[in-house]
Amino acid sequence: METLTIVRLGGQMSAREQDFLEFVQAGGQVETSDWMPDEYRAKLIKFIEMHGNSELMGVLPEREWILRAPTLQRKLALTAKVQDEVGHSQLIYRVVEDLGKPRDQCLEDLISGKSKFHNVFHYPTKTWGDVGVIAWLVDAAAIISQKALLKCSYAPYARIMKKICWEESFHILHGRDVVLTMMNGTDEQRELVQEAVNRWWGPLMQFHGNPIPAEDDPMYQWRIKSQGNGEARQQFLDGYVPQIWELGLTVPDPKLRKNDDGVWEFSEPDWDELKHVVTGHGPKTEERLGLRRTTRDETAWVRRAVLAEAA
Amino acid sequence: MIYEVFRQERKGQAFAHAGSVEAPDRAFADWYAREEFGRRGESVALWVVPREAVHEIDDFIDELERNYHRVDGYPLKEKLREARERAGTAAPADR
Amino acid sequence: MSERAQLLLPIADDELVLGWRNSEWTGIAPFLEEDVAFSSIAQNEIGHARALYQLAAEELGTTADELAFDRKPEEYRCSKFVELRLVPDWAKTIARHYLYEQSDERRIGALMESDDPEVAGLAAKIDREEAYHRMHAQMWFDRLQDEPRFIEAVDELRPLVDERGEHSAEFTELWGEMTMVRRSVAGATW
Numbered sequence: 357m358e359t360l361t362i363v364r365l366g367g368q369m370s371a372r373e374q375d376f377l378e379f380v381q382a383g384g385q386v387e388t389s390d391w392m393p394d395e396y397r398a399k400l401i402k403f404i405e406m407h408g409n410s411e412l413m414g415v416l417p418e419r420e421w422i423l424r425a426p427t428l429q430r431k432l433a434l435t436a437k438v439q440d441e442v443g444h445s446q447l448i449y450r451v452v453e454d455l456g457k458p459r460d461q462c463l464e465d466l467i468s469g470k471s472k473f474h475n476v477f478h479y480p481t482k483t484w485g486d487v488g489v490i491a492w493l494v495d496a497a498a499i500i501s502q503k504a505l506l507k508c509s510y511a512p513y514a515r516i517m518k519k520i521c522w523e524e525s526f527h528i529l530h531g532r533d534v535v536l537t538m539m540n541g542t543d544e545q546r547e548l549v550q551e552a553v554n555r556w557w558g559p560l561m562q563f564h565g566n567p568i569p570a571e572d573d574p575m576y577q578w579r580i581k582s583q584g585n586g587e588a589r590q591q592f593l594d595g596y597v598p599q600i601w602e603l604g605l606t607v608p609d610p611k612l613r614k615n616d617d618g619v620w621e622f623s624e625p626d627w628d629e630l631k632h633v634v635t636g637h638g639p640k641t642e643e644r645l646g647l648r649r650t651t652r653d654e655t656a657w658v659r660r661a662v663l664a665e666a667a
Numbered sequence: 668m669i670y671e672v673f674r675q676e677r678k679g680q681a682f683a684h685a686g687s688v689e690a691p692d693r694a695f696a697d698w699y700a701r702e703e704f705g706r707r708g709e710s711v712a713l714w715v716v717p718r719e720a721v722h723e724i725d726d727f728i729d730e731l732e733r734n735y736h737r738v739d740g741y742p743l744k745e746k747l748r749e750a751r752e753r754a755g756t757a758a759p760a761d762r
Numbered sequence: 763m764s765e766r767a768q769l770l771l772p773i774a775d776d777e778l779v780l781g782w783r784n785s786e787w788t789g790i791a792p793f794l795e796e797d798v799a800f801s802s803i804a805q806n807e808i809g810h811a812r813a814l815y816q817l818a819a820e821e822l823g824t825t826a827d828e829l830a831f832d833r834k835p836e837e838y839r840c841s842k843f844v845e846l847r848l849v850p851d852w853a854k855t856i857a858r859h860y861l862y863e864q865s866d867e868r869r870i871g872a873l874m875e876s877d878d879p880e881v882a883g884l885a886a887k888i889d890r891e892e893a894y895h896r897m898h899a900q901m902w903f904d905r906l907q908d909e910p911r912f913i914e915a916v917d918e919l920r921p922l923v924d925e926r927g928e929h930s931a932e933f934t935e936l937w938g939e940m941t942m943v944r945r946s947v948a949g950a951t952w
Contacts, residue, residue: 389723415789422785426944426952427827428812432805438788439801443703446794450669450687459689459794484943484952516686523707537951544947651790654850658792662691662905688795694901699795702802 369393380509380579387511388454396578400510401455402471403580408448409466409473411441416644417481418490426484433530437491440523447516454512467649469636474498476559478638485548488538489556491531493596497563499524500591504583532599539603546604553600554608561609561622562630564588593620670696671721673714674704682714764821766878771829772926773869774814775840778830779933780862781807782940786849803859803895810888817880831944835929835937843922845933856906857915860899865923866892 369377373393386392392400418438425431449459465471476494481487502521508514538545567586575581593612597620600607611623633641669689673682685704690696693715700715734740751757784804791797815826822829843862848854870892873885906912944952 389725412789412794419785419789421943422788423782423939424943426831426950428808428815428830430952432808432812435785435788435801435805435808439706439798439805442789442794442797442801446688446703446798447686449794450689484946519685522709526707534952541950541952542947545950647790651850655792655852657909657911658852661909662695663689663793689793690795691905694897695795698799698898698901702799703795706798706802 377577381577383579384509385511385514386509395574396580397455399574399578400513400580401452401457403575404448404455404510404513405452405457405462405465406472406474408445408452408462409471410477411445411448412466413473413477413644413648415441415445416647417477417479417640418487421481421484421487424484430534434487437527437530440527444520444523447519448513451512451516463648463652467645467652469645472634472636475562475630475633475638476556477644478633478641479556479559480640482555483548483552484534485538485545485550485552486556488531488534488549489552491527492535493531493553493556493560493600494563495524495527495531496596497560497588497592499528500588500595501564501583504581504588507579507582509579535603539605549603550605553605557608558626558629559633560592561589561625562627564592566625566627566630590620593622594618668692668696669718670700671716671718672700672704673716674710675712676710678711682712685710685713687718764818766881767818767821769873770814770818770881772839772841773873774811774818774829775838776844776862776866777807777814778811779838779840779936780844780858781805781811782936783844783847783849784855784859786847787855790850792852799898803898806891806895810891813884813888817884831941835934838929838933838937839926840929840933841923842925842927842930842933843919845930845936846922847932847936851915853906853909853912853915854919856899856902857912857919859895860903861916861919861923863892863896863899867896 372391373395376391376393376396380386380396386396415438418434418441422431422434422438425434449462452462453459462471466473476490476497481490499521502517502524505517506514506521508517535549538549565585567584567589570576570584573581573584576584594614597607597612597614609623611621614620632638636642636645668691669687671687672685674685675682688696688699688703690699696715696717700713704710704713781804784800784807787797788801788804789797791800811830812826815829819826819829843858846854846858848858867889870885870889874882874889876882876885
């Protein structure tokens with residue numbers, strides 16, 4: 357049997373932990389009631405919680421556009437999309453709760469800024485062009501990561517990812533439909549799309565995170581993630597840059613090209629901006645967390661009246 | 668209270684565990700389960716069960732290797748060859 | 763305006779605006795399961811509005827979207843009751859939900875008796891969906907009936923149920939937001 361990479365945990369791994377590591381690296385699946393190393397559980401909770409936070413925060417940039425949707429069909433499709441995202445956060449937080457961290461605690465930590473959510477949800481949405489571009493490209497970037505999570509070693513999470521990926525496929529279709537309709541419309545509508553692409557390109561390129569070698573990434577070692585950040589980004593570019601270009605849209609990166617080896621080259625994303633944003637300093641972070649805080653406070657009485665009762 | 672939800676995708680299929688919802692009582696649990704696991708028409712039926720009614724068993728005993736429960740407990744090939752020889756019905760080239 | 767349109771527009775406008783107000787809770791409802799559930803109710807209401815507009819639109823030689831978005835604020839026939847902005851007050855939101863469903867049941871029931879088979883048919887479909895809304899409203903009523911703020915909300919809102927007349931400033935603001943993208947590029951397809 358091949359020797360497997362040992363994760364540097366800042367201390368010795370016990371034999372039981374080593375067995376567990378070998379188990380997950382060989383493709384083993386872990387259930388809620390199984391024994392797991394403390395580090396695995398902690399990393400899992402943090403990762404999955406961030407996903408739940410992101411789904412919930414992702415609702416906020418989009419929900420205003422439900423109210424402004426220009427046709428009844430778009431209004432319904434967008435409401436359903438946003439509803440899916442809330443539903444995803446419900447599924448995800450349930451998984452976190454069964455791992456040992458209550459949903460209330462997750463929401464408290466989100467609102468206080470203690471836990472994080474993905475960079476893209478810290479930015480403003482300015483036009484209906486954003487609605488199309490988010491559903492088409494931002495969701496596409498997310499779905500690439502999510503498909504990789506179908507192989508997560510923690511089975512309850514892998515299982516809900518199936519439902520999440522299925523529902524996300526509708527979102528991308530909706531996004532494309534919105535964009536194509538605008539691209540086939542007036543000059544003003546095409547300009548809305550181009551302008552949105554220009555604004556979202558930076559955050560999109562940062563979305564998958566800075567590349568970490570697999571041997572240095574505990575998330576990969578524990579098989580929580582099965583795909584590296586660089587690989588995800590390449591997949592995104594490969595899938596979606598052709599889709600962008602074929603509509604006559606441009607990408608605001610003069611260095612973007614696919615080289616002869618099939619690898620996409622691009623300007624180095626702004627990692628400082630990414631760090632700045634995910635640590636709570638994005639243009640809309642304060643306002644959106646503030647909205648969550650206010651509505652949560654205003655509805656606390658409802659949860660007390662309805663959820664706090666003994667079984 | 669946590670309710671576990673099992674869903675049936677099409678008539679005739681088995682009910683499979685789909686996830687769980689938090690609800691104050693059965694009426695709410697039914698509403699939430701229908702929404703979470705059926706709003707896109709992906710299920711034809713659901714079973715909604717309070718979590719405490721579901722008990723997991725994951726220990727199964729077979730200390731003495733009960734091979735009569737398994738396919739490898741029935742080595743027929745040799746016996747069949749012998750029986751055919753005795754009956755004069757030579758085994759065909761392909762079984 | 764045709765008799766059918768006269769009959770259907772107030773209901774369609776009520777459903778559109780109530781659906782719009784209810785969808786203001788999407789993402790910020792008291793807890794996640796209810797957020798998903800309430801969003802479905804809002805979608806159903808907008809779906810009802812669309813179907814009603816489509817029937818009226820046939821008579822008027824227009825489209826559901828044009829009826830929903832391209833009228834001037836004073837041409838809408840919704841009640842003041844549905845125009846009220848109630849977020850983040852869940853007590854008032856559920857109170858309105860409960861009272862509206864009660865009143866709407868009577869109204870849809872009357873439509874189901876219509877001589878117009880298309881109207882009666884659509885009303886029956888709407889009623890079957892509304893049965894779930896009534897169940898939801900009752901469920902919440904049963905849970906909240908011991909909360910003073912909820913009873914107060916019901917008492918406060920009850921007199922407003924069928925009030926129709928001049929639209930509030932809130933409605934003008936709602937209309938502005940509802941139509942802003944559509945008006946931004948006149949005549950465009952979205």
